[in-house]
Amino acid sequence: MRVGVARLARGLPWLLPGRDLHLLSSFARAExxxxxxxxxxxxxxxxxxxxxxxxxxALDEAKHARMFSSRAAQLRAERGLVxxxxxxxxxxxxxxxxxxxxxxxxxxxxARGRRQFEVHRDTFARRGDARTEAMFETILGDExxxxxxxxELLVELAGKRGAKKALRRAAWWEAWRLWRRAGRFxxxxxxxxxMMLAFVALxxxxxxxxxxxxxxxGWLREPxx
Amino acid sequence: xSLVGRLRTLGELMSHLARRxxxxxxxLVVVLLVGGLLLLATGGLSYVAPFLYALF
Amino acid sequence: xxxxxxxxxxxxxxxxxxxxxxxLVAAVHEERLSRVKNDASVPLRAAAACLRIGGIPVTxxxxxAYYENPYGKLERVLLSLLRAFPASLRQFPRAIGxxxxxxxxxxxxxxxxxxxxxxxxVLGDHHRSHAAASFYPSPFxxxxxxxxxxxxxxxxxxxxxxxPDGLICLERxxxxxSLGLFYAALTAWLGFxxxxxxxxxxxxxxxxxPRFADEMSRLLKISSDGSFELGLEYFAHTYDSALGFSPxxxxxxxxxxxxxxxxxxxxxxxxxxxxxxxxxxxxxxxALLALARRAREITGETALCVGGGVAxxxxxxxxxxxxxxxxxxxxxxxxxxxxxxxxxxxxxAVSRGEPRMAPLVTAALGDTADPAExxxxxxxxxxxxxxxxxxxxxxxxxxxxxxxxAWVQGRFEWGPRALGQRSILALPQDASVRxxxxxVIKEREPFRPFAPAVSDEKxxxxxxxxxxxxxxxxxxxxxVRPEHAHALTxxxxxxxxxxxxxxxxxxxxxxxxxxIERRALPVVLNxxxxxxxxxxxxxxxxxxxxxxxxxxxxxxxxxxxxERAL
Numbered sequence: 001m002r003v004g005v006a007r008l009a010r011g012l013p014w015l016l017p018g019r020d021l022h023l024l025s026s027f028a029r030a031e032x033x034x035x036x037x038x039x040x041x042x043x044x045x046x047x048x049x050x051x052x053x054x055x056x057x058a059l060d061e062a063k064h065a066r067m068f069s070s071r072a073a074q075l076r077a078e079r080g081l082v083x084x085x086x087x088x089x090x091x092x093x094x095x096x097x098x099x100x101x102x103x104x105x106x107x108x109x110x111a112r113g114r115r116q117f118e119v120h121r122d123t124f125a126r127r128g129d130a131r132t133e134a135m136f137e138t139i140l141g142d143e144x145x146x147x148x149x150x151x152e153l154l155v156e157l158a159g160k161r162g163a164k165k166a167l168r169r170a171a172w173w174e175a176w177r178l179w180r181r182a183g184r185f186x187x188x189x190x191x192x193x194x195m196m197l198a199f200v201a202l203x204x205x206x207x208x209x210x211x212x213x214x215x216x217x218g219w220l221r222e223p224x225x
Numbered sequence: 226x227s228l229v230g231r232l233r234t235l236g237e238l239m240s241h242l243a244r245r246x247x248x249x250x251x252x253l254v255v256v257l258l259v260g261g262l263l264l265l266a267t268g269g270l271s272y273v274a275p276f277l278y279a280l281f
Numbered sequence: 282x283x284x285x286x287x288x289x290x291x292x293x294x295x296x297x298x299x300x301x302x303x304x305l306v307a308a309v310h311e312e313r314l315s316r317v318k319n320d321a322s323v324p325l326r327a328a329a330a331c332l333r334i335g336g337i338p339v340t341x342x343x344x345x346a347y348y349e350n351p352y353g354k355l356e357r358v359l360l361s362l363l364r365a366f367p368a369s370l371r372q373f374p375r376a377i378g379x380x381x382x383x384x385x386x387x388x389x390x391x392x393x394x395x396x397x398x399x400x401x402x403v404l405g406d407h408h409r410s411h412a413a414a415s416f417y418p419s420p421f422x423x424x425x426x427x428x429x430x431x432x433x434x435x436x437x438x439x440x441x442x443x444x445p446d447g448l449i450c451l452e453r454x455x456x457x458x459s460l461g462l463f464y465a466a467l468t469a470w471l472g473f474x475x476x477x478x479x480x481x482x483x484x485x486x487x488x489x490x491p492r493f494a495d496e497m498s499r500l501l502k503i504s505s506d507g508s509f510e511l512g513l514e515y516f517a518h519t520y521d522s523a524l525g526f527s528p529x530x531x532x533x534x535x536x537x538x539x540x541x542x543x544x545x546x547x548x549x550x551x552x553x554x555x556x557x558x559x560x561x562x563x564x565x566x567x568a569l570l571a572l573a574r575r576a577r578e579i580t581g582e583t584a585l586c587v588g589g590g591v592a593x594x595x596x597x598x599x600x601x602x603x604x605x606x607x608x609x610x611x612x613x614x615x616x617x618x619x620x621x622x623x624x625x626x627x628x629x630a631v632s633r634g635e636p637r638m639a640p641l642v643t644a645a646l647g648d649t650a651d652p653a654e655x656x657x658x659x660x661x662x663x664x665x666x667x668x669x670x671x672x673x674x675x676x677x678x679x680x681x682x683x684x685x686x687a688w689v690q691g692r693f694e695w696g697p698r699a700l701g702q703r704s705i706l707a708l709p710q711d712a713s714v715r716x717x718x719x720x721v722i723k724e725r726e727p728f729r730p731f732a733p734a735v736s737d738e739k740x741x742x743x744x745x746x747x748x749x750x751x752x753x754x755x756x757x758x759x760x761v762r763p764e765h766a767h768a769l770t771x772x773x774x775x776x777x778x779x780x781x782x783x784x785x786x787x788x789x790x791x792x793x794x795x796x797i798e799r800r801a802l803p804v805v806l807n808x809x810x811x812x813x814x815x816x817x818x819x820x821x822x823x824x825x826x827x828x829x830x831x832x833x834x835x836x837x838x839x840x841x842x843x844e845r846a847l
Contacts (some may be wrong), residue, residue, distance in 0.1 A: 036317065042822045051657075051658055052662055055822060077541070191261070195260060195373055196374070198256060198257065199367075205253070206364075209363040209364055210366060213364070215458075217455075219453070220454065227392075234386055241352035241356070245356060247356055254355075254359070261381040261382050
């Protein structure tokens with residue numbers, strides 16, 4: 001669905017002010033988070049061969065994250081904007097999903113990333129921005145490799161049928177997470193609204209506390225507790 | 226997630242506030258908790274926006 | 282056998298420590314294992330690692346000591362939101378969400394996450410944890426203790442008397458008047474990330490002249506009794522934690538520096554920023570000296586321990602030793618909130634009658650790295666790996682050939698500094714080495730200095746004031762003696778100081794320094810083994826991944842030497 005949106009929106013994010021920056025930053029963040037998950041996988045897997053594969057994959061993600069975040073930093077500097085946030089999400093998916101589940105999730109993620117980036121690369125090709133097109137093309141090469149090796153490993157570990165099952169389970173899990181994210185978004189809006197009301201209702205208490213309980217100054221001798 | 230544990234925590238919070246004689250905070254906490262339950266219900270605040278300095 | 286697990290988390294630097302029968306067995310920062318820098322989440326990995334290192338199953342734990350009191354924190358948060366009414370509007374939902382949605386429930390999170398009974402979790406006091414972490418590992422039988430940080434439950438600064446009877450808090454200063462928040466606000470104004478950038482401000486200060494003393498005195502007012510107050514109108518921490526400072530700060534000091542902008546210290550703009558940094562550093566030092574003198578007056582002790590995040594300011598620590606009137610000063614390596622995990626466990630142990638821990642001699646309290654794993658991973662990635670007989674000689678030969686060596690030995694360090702367990706090493710004679718390290722490998726601002734490691738026997742010849750109680754843990758700086766200034770350019774900061782690590786005869790770097798001493802000054806440049814924005818490397822996978830990404834010349838994991846294929 002995300003690919004469909006990307007196709008529909010096509011040139012749009014890159015035209016809307018600030019949106020292209022947001023997109024690059026979120027790609028950088030996704031790659032950086034993927035890097036952490038892969039390193040964690042490398043640490044936890046029992047097979048030395050797979051460990052090397054995950055580390056190699058992690059190194060690629062690190063490279064991509066760098067590429068996205070330096071492009072974002074360049075754009076930010078050009079526009080005189082304040083620096084971006086360096087948030088990273090780390091959920092230790094290997095520990096949560098097991099090796100097979102992890103591989104299925106990563107395989108789907110790489111496939112999805114590849115499709116999204118193909119759309120974006122074409123957008124830049126059409127606009128004549130050879131540099132950004134080349135950036136996506138480089139990254140695409142890596143993503144295709146990632147997609148194929150994770151697919152192969154999945155079949156190797158779980159068998160053909162097991163692989164299909166794992167991929168289906170990963171798809172369901174992703175859908176559920178999307179649902180949870182949507183729910184959380186709604187809940188946060190509600191929460192914010194309720195808190196604003198509560199704040200307003202606190203006006204008398206706030207003014208009272210300000211008047212009769214100001215913050216202490218100077219040396220305090222009584223023990224805190 | 227242990228409900229009993231969580232209730233005990235609330236009890237400890239209340240006795241702390243009582244010991245420190247901040248009774249006016251007790252109803253405030255209750256009201257806010259009710260508001261907070263909205264978030265808890267949908268999986269909670271596992272990710273909170275980044276603070277410049279983790280004070281709160 | 283009594284086993285206590287200490288925990289700190291939720292705000293900064295989550296960590297876990299293990300104290301068994303009063304002895305410190307393990308201490309681990311969560312960020313080293315999760316690989317998320319400054320990870321503040323509940324440190325389940327670090328806890329598991331501590332238990333594994335100590336060989337203690339979780340069922341054998343007597344207590345889990347948490348470093349602060351979440352109820353006290355919530356109380357202060359609510360009160361300060363009310364006091365700052367109505368400016369605290371934006372902060373209100375965030376703060377309530379953070380407190381009531383997450384931080385309040387730490388006891389349950391620990392009980393469920395660690396699978397221990399709820400009643401085994403013991404809550405501590407934030408500043409008390411800092412005080413315990415700075416006193417009990419010290420070599421002093423009794424001492425004055427000064428804890429200075431951003432804010433604990435409601436205290437920002439405290440003076441303690443410490444001795445065989447434990448810790449007694451004599452007096453304290455309350456939020457919002459806080460040296461940690463003062464420095465943090467200026468860190469933010471200078472365009473650095475708070476809780477990360479304070480080191481950078483400290484390094485930048487040496488390039489400037491403290492000519493903004495008047496402005497600083499409006500921000501930070503020091504009284505004759507050693508206490509201080511902030512000019513609250515310039516700060517924002519009373520009502521909004523996402524802003525670093527209020528608009529009035531920019532009226533006073535001028536526009537803030539944009540984060541991420543490259544530094545050009547030759548130019549007027551950046552020189553002015555350096556002058557502000559220098560002024561802030563000078564103001565902080567003056568305040569700390571006043572506090573230390575007060576501590577001396579009211580305790581009558583001759584030794585001082587300093588804890589809390591502000592104790593990480595090594596430059597100020599040098600002045601404390603030189604000018605506060607105390608004859609000895611000790612600062613434990615993880616003086617920030619991670620240290621709270623250590624302090625909570627030690628304080629609980631002592632209160633249960635367990636013997637006090639032996640003075641801290643090494644910060645190597647983490648987990649080891651497996652050389653066999655490193656070798657097989659390196660080969661699979663296309664590097665060469667082989668065992669060497671004499672690691673010190675091998676490393677020395679590489680260093681003398683002008684190479685940069687990533688060095689992984691033993692258990693990784695407790696605290697933010699690398700002390701020879703997970704270090705990048707080079708010889709300090711060559712300034713181009715420093716540039717290469719700063720620019721290409723660590724990608725830091727050009728004004729960031731590197732640190733030297735030297736044997737404690739030779740330290741006095743090369744550095745003034747070394748060795749002292751702080752130098753084994755790099756928590757202070759010393760002036761490089763002028764006759765050696767040239768030889769030590771790469772580790773000498775612009776003001777002539779260096780953050781020295783003195784290595785004892787049994788230190789992990791001792792054989793290497795001895796090798797180097799045969800042909801040159803026994804000093805090695807030591808910087809932490811990590812890339813920009815990542816935590817210090819912990820295990821074999823991290824080390825080899827680092828080697829693959831950054832152009833160091835060789836990686837030595839225990840006795841396995843890894844180099845790039847020709």
